[in-house]
Amino acid sequence: MKPLILIVEDETPQAEVLRYNLEKADFRTSVAVSGEEALVKVDEEQPDLVVLDWMLPELSGLEVCRRLRANKETRGLPVIMLTARGEEGDKIRGLDSGADDYVVKPFLPSEMVARVRAVLRRARPSLAEDHLEYGDISVDLTEHKVTRGGRAVHLGPTEFRLLTTLMERPGRVFSREQLLDLVWGRNIHVEERTVDVHIRRLRKALNNERMPDLIRTVRGAGYSLDLEKT
């Protein structure tokens, strides 16, 4: 699915320019006109990145960014802050508040799109890249093809998303709850043991008798993809 970018900007013409250019660059967009609305939309729509104007009525962009960083569910959400030219002190405060990047108004739309791509590539490789590799596993994200050691691996859509999620952060242990949020979506009710069922299917598809199992089960914690697995 195309990455969803939440644009937080109270000036309609500016928001429209951003929306037009991001959609032309093949992103989905959503617009919030205040900091309060932005926080609601982050929760409801789970965007992949937020373009956040500093100057907003009431709750400022800076405060919105701080709140996103203080919440464990949105701590890692990429944020690009927009501010007025010449406010160098703002730049430092913006980055201090946890923004991933900073763009000065007025900006060229092409520059903005390039920043969005760069920040996404760092934060969520599977959204910006067309290819992921880990060990002898290779995933073509455009064609939805997976190979292991050159051999084609056939996965269902859920196992495919599970694998790409684990491959984005090799070595990191994901709890069942985190995997449900990332693979199934936060607002969908699925029991945690469903994760175990799909992990089992993923293992079966990836491994054959000669290949080591790269999926590590961490008792009481969850799962990770790990070459160092013992």
Ligand code: CA
């Ligand atoms: Ca504004």
